[in-house]
Amino acid sequence: MDNELIVIDNAVVSYREDIALRGVSLKVARGEFIGIIGPNGAGKTTLLTVVNGMGKLLDGKVRVLGHYLTPGNGHSLRKKVGYVPQVQNIDPRMPICVREVVMIGRYGILGLFRRPGKSDYEIVDEALELVGMSELAQRPIGHLSGGELQRVAIARALAQQPELLLLDEPTASLDWKAQSDILELVKMIHNTRFLTTLFVTHDLSCLPVACDRVVLMKKGTIWGEGSPDELLTDINLSRLYDMPVSVVEKRREKALPVN
Amino acid sequence: MDFSIFGYQFMQNAILSAFLGGIACATIGVFVVLMHMPFIGVCMAHAAFAGALLGLWLGFNPLVGAFGVSLLSAAIIGPLADRGELSPETSIGVIFSLMLGLAFLFMGLMPGTKSGALELLWGSILTNTRSDIILLGIVAVVVVSLVFLFFKEIQATIFNRDTALAVGIPAALFLYGILFLTGATITASLRSIGGLLIFSLILNPAAAAYQLTYNMKKMFLLSAAFGVLSGWVGLLFSYFFNLPSGATIVVTSSVIFLIAVVFSPKRKVKGWQSKPLQEEQP
Numbered sequence: 001m002d003n004e005l006i007v008i009d010n011a012v013v014s015y016r017e018d019i020a021l022r023g024v025s026l027k028v029a030r031g032e033f034i035g036i037i038g039p040n041g042a043g044k045t046t047l048l049t050v051v052n053g054m055g056k057l058l059d060g061k062v063r064v065l066g067h068y069l070t071p072g073n074g075h076s077l078r079k080k081v082g083y084v085p086q087v088q089n090i091d092p093r094m095p096i097c098v099r100e101v102v103m104i105g106r107y108g109i110l111g112l113f114r115r116p117g118k119s120d121y122e123i124v125d126e127a128l129e130l131v132g133m134s135e136l137a138q139r140p141i142g143h144l145s146g147g148e149l150q151r152v153a154i155a156r157a158l159a160q161q162p163e164l165l166l167l168d169e170p171t172a173s174l175d176w177k178a179q180s181d182i183l184e185l186v187k188m189i190h191n192t193r194f195l196t197t198l199f200v201t202h203d204l205s206c207l208p209v210a211c212d213r214v215v216l217m218k219k220g221t222i223w224g225e226g227s228p229d230e231l232l233t234d235i236n237l238s239r240l241y242d243m244p245v246s247v248v249e250k251r252r253e254k255a256l257p258v259n
Numbered sequence: 260m261d262f263s264i265f266g267y268q269f270m271q272n273a274i275l276s277a278f279l280g281g282i283a284c285a286t287i288g289v290f291v292v293l294m295h296m297p298f299i300g301v302c303m304a305h306a307a308f309a310g311a312l313l314g315l316w317l318g319f320n321p322l323v324g325a326f327g328v329s330l331l332s333a334a335i336i337g338p339l340a341d342r343g344e345l346s347p348e349t350s351i352g353v354i355f356s357l358m359l360g361l362a363f364l365f366m367g368l369m370p371g372t373k374s375g376a377l378e379l380l381w382g383s384i385l386t387n388t389r390s391d392i393i394l395l396g397i398v399a400v401v402v403v404s405l406v407f408l409f410f411k412e413i414q415a416t417i418f419n420r421d422t423a424l425a426v427g428i429p430a431a432l433f434l435y436g437i438l439f440l441t442g443a444t445i446t447a448s449l450r451s452i453g454g455l456l457i458f459s460l461i462l463n464p465a466a467a468a469y470q471l472t473y474n475m476k477k478m479f480l481l482s483a484a485f486g487v488l489s490g491w492v493g494l495l496f497s498y499f500f501n502l503p504s505g506a507t508i509v510v511t512s513s514v515i516f517l518i519a520v521v522f523s524p525k526r527k528v529k530g531w532q533s534k535p536l537q538e539e540q541p
């Protein structure tokens with residue numbers, strides 16, 4: 001069986017005025033857990049949209065889960081890819097409850113004309129349980145806090161039973177405990193289901209614990225790639241974020257007090 | 260009150276029209292309200308009106324013209340709204356003004372009396388013929404069965420187009436479908452309710468239902484019920500007090516909306532009085 005789940009070859013993506021990805025190439029093997037970091041505007045979100053077929057490729061070839069991506073053909077691929085977006089513009093007045101929102105994750109796989117059955121509800125309830133949202137399952141979606149919405153989005157992606165999980169800063173709006181909970185959760189899912197995961201984050205301290213491989217992005221290119229311990233040196237970070245080494249050292253010391 | 264009127268053919272036609280039109284318009288209304296494009300109703304109504312006038316002017320069936328032009332505007336609004344460069348309301352506004360301009364243009368070009376045109380503007384449910392009912396029936400059945408068949412895709416698309424897309428639903432297709440259905444429904448209701456007033460029969464029942472539930476299925480059902488109720492009650496007032504039917508139907512739907520606002524559970528804070536406020540402080 002083909003072991004390379006994602007093959008991106010020289011992908012170029014542009015939004016109107018500026019180029020967001022300038023010839024990015026990346027290979028991801030089945031079962032890898034990859035962290036993606038980089039400054040704001042580096043192209044991390046754009047890279048994820050290329051992987052799930054929502055990005056508009058100007059050039060380059062992308063093959064994900066055996067699908068060659070061309071504009072407009074991504075629907076069957078996306079059924080197998082769980083995507084937790086960075087921002088979700090959810091209308092707080094939408095008449096829909098948490099459980100139904102998570103059920104939307106099943107809708108693509110179910111396909112046209114089929115209604116969710118007992119097994120779908122079981123999968124949804126299990127996903128809600130995993131993210132700790134069972135108690136709020138019947139709440140209208142508009143009555144949740146930002147962090148709770150984030151958990152629901154993760155549950156929805158899990159309900160897809162995806163072969164590939166894309167997480168775009170999933171812990172950004174979570175409380176201190178929830179951040180580590182979600183990280184543990186994502187790792188646990190990765191470990192038990194051998195689920196290939198791409199994880200965009202700004203939380204450097206969590207990367208060594210979680211990731212097999214780290215991808216550093218800057219200005220639309222992949223700037224570095226390797227194991228977290230090798231790559232996340234103060235010197236690399238100082239160049240990635242354009243700041244002096246001494247400052248990086250100081251800030252990282254502060255960020256990692258105990259351990 | 261004399262209820263022998265229900266024996267008349269024209270009254271039976273009107274009751275049936277109100278039922279079918281109420282269901283179709285109110286169902287479309289749920290899309291319109293939840294997708295935040297209330298003015299799609301006005302825009303499509305004017306597109307249909309302009310198309311009908313084109314038909315009257317050039318001498319072909321006005322309903323064909325209405326249908327064609329409203330679908331054409333759906334085909335323009337869809338991609339504009341989908342690409343997200345303009346807000347849907349802005350693109351709808353641009354098309355709306357164009358349609359209004361075209362309607363006036365065709366009206367000016369039309370020779371002879373404009374009574375046919377004015378009828379389409381006001382509508383008259385009491386003069387509905389068998390073919391009007393058949394058209395309304397077709398549209399109502401199509402709208403309801405599509406919502407029934409594609410409920411989960413529609414629910415996902417209404418909830419959030421990006422989310423729907425991300426789980427593998429062709430969200431753009433459903434968006435266009437919703438716009439086309441809106442055009443078709445408005446065209447079919449033009450003669451009964453009239454181009455000026457149809458907007459309220461789309462918006463009011465759905466807005467009323469929106470006040471009363473947090474569940475999308477229930478919102479569809481309530482909205483349809485309110486739509487039919489508006490039609491029937493409006494019809495009675497129209498007949499007994501000899502008022503224009505489109506107007507009485509619309510006023511009834513507004514009254515239903517106001518009642519729903521008053522009784523809306525969404526405006527109440529649940530049970531805060533029953534709990535003492537200073538609990539659980541360390």
Ligand SMILES: Nc1ncnc2c1ncn2[C@@H]1O[C@H](COP(=O)(O)OP(=O)(O)OP(=O)(O)O)[C@@H](O)[C@H]1O
Binds near residue numbers: 018020039042043
């Ligand atoms: N919808 C858009 N329209 C125009 N330009 C965009 C759009 N989305 C992103 N860009 C541009 O593309 C570049 C890459 O954006 P992207 O969202 O991929 O960055 P990112 O690495 O995810 O940043 P962040 O850490 O802030 O999330 C940026 O320069 C941004 O300005």
Ligand SMILES: [Mg+2]
Binds near residue numbers: 044046086168
């Ligand atoms: Mg981003």
